[in-house]
Amino acid sequence: MRIAYLNGEFLPLEQARISPLDRGFLFGDGIYEVIPSYDGQFVGFAPHIARLNQGLHAIGIELNFSDEQWREICAQLCEQNGQGNLGIYIQVSRGADTSRGHAFPQGIRPTVFVFTFDIAAAPIADKQKVKGFKVISQQDLRWQRCHIKSTSLLGNVLHYQTGKDAQVDETILFNDKQELTEASSCNLFIVKDGVVITPPLDHQKLPGISRMLLLHALSYDASIKVEERAVTLQEAREADEIWLTSSSKEVAPVVELDGQPVGTGSVGDMWLKAQTLFSQHKFEL
Numbered sequence: 001m002r003i004a005y006l007n008g009e010f011l012p013l014e015q016a017r018i019s020p021l022d023r024g025f026l027f028g029d030g031i032y033e034v035i036p037s038y039d040g041q042f043v044g045f046a047p048h049i050a051r052l053n054q055g056l057h058a059i060g061i062e063l064n065f066s067d068e069q070w071r072e073i074c075a076q077l078c079e080q081n082g083q084g085n086l087g088i089y090i091q092v093s094r095g096a097d098t099s100r101g102h103a104f105p106q107g108i109r110p111t112v113f114v115f116t117f118d119i120a121a122a123p124i125a126d127k128q129k130v131k132g133f134k135v136i137s138q139q140d141l142r143w144q145r146c147h148i149k150s151t152s153l154l155g156n157v158l159h160y161q162t163g164k165d166a167q168v169d170e171t172i173l174f175n176d177k178q179e180l181t182e183a184s185s186c187n188l189f190i191v192k193d194g195v196v197i198t199p200p201l202d203h204q205k206l207p208g209i210s211r212m213l214l215l216h217a218l219s220y221d222a223s224i225k226v227e228e229r230a231v232t233l234q235e236a237r238e239a240d241e242i243w244l245t246s247s248s249k250e251v252a253p254v255v256e257l258d259g260q261p262v263g264t265g266s267v268g269d270m271w272l273k274a275q276t277l278f279s280q281h282k283f284e285l
């Protein structure tokens with residue numbers, strides 16, 4: 001039986017109930033996080049909670065949980081759900097009103113919901129075993145505040161589904177300047193002539209924790225040159241390697257873009273270095 005946390009209470013997931021007037025349900029008015037936990041060891045816990053707090057602040061939800069309180073809730077949930085490999089999903093919505101109106105209601109309490117779900121074992125740096133991802137590209141049609149990890153994910157869902165309908169694994173997105181933003185549920189890196197390049201953070205993309213962890217891990221190898229700068233779709237087409245990063249994938253190699261091979265069309269040597277460093281240093285931040 002899965003145990004969840006809802007508004008101060010630990011209870012069986014099937015018994016967790018929220019009002020249909022919850023603004024998370026009616027408007028997607030909330031913020032979420034997903035934190036991987038491997039045998040009780042969290043990946044990027046502090047930056048995940050910092051991003052959650054930034055999101056809540058950005059949309060004016062007041063919730064004064066300390067980092068320790070979050071850690072305690074997450075640790076208890078993992079323990080009650082049998083440890084192992086778990087994704088911890090945290091959602092904070094603005095709360096339930098008594099009717100439906102756009103304006104922020106006064107005097108309601110945020111709804112805090114946390115549950116865990118099984119995830120695959122942590123990715124390992126092995127060129128033979130890793131899945132090579134196929135992606136398509138599409139113009140980014142989402143809103144202008146993609147740096148906020150909002151529960152309003154319809155734009156992302158539609159982009160992801162376009163890829164699924166095209167029988168690929170992800171959809172990578174470019175803006176009206178033909179510059180890459182991110183993918184529907186991941187951040188992006190390319191490798192060209194040994195240089196690792198990722199688009200800089202701004203309102204067009206989520207500040208991914210795996211992106212941050214990868215930049216941290218790469219800094220251990222002084223021979224790897226890293227640039228944060230705009231990357232055009234054309235550069236991606238001519239790249240030696242493309243990687244996707246996310247909490248579930250860590251660093252995922254892309255072998256095909258819009259039906260064409262990326263580089264040699266097989267998993268690259270720089271990916272091996274990157275995932276090796278990621279695995280070594282991912283618990284440090």
Ligand SMILES: Cc1ncc(COP(=O)(O)O)c(C=O)c1O
Pocket residue numbers: 156182183184185186187205206207208209210211245246247248
């Ligand atoms: C749109 C988007 N970009 C990037 C990411 C990667 O973020 P993280 O590395 O924090 O999982 C996600 C993850 O859910 C996402 O939804």
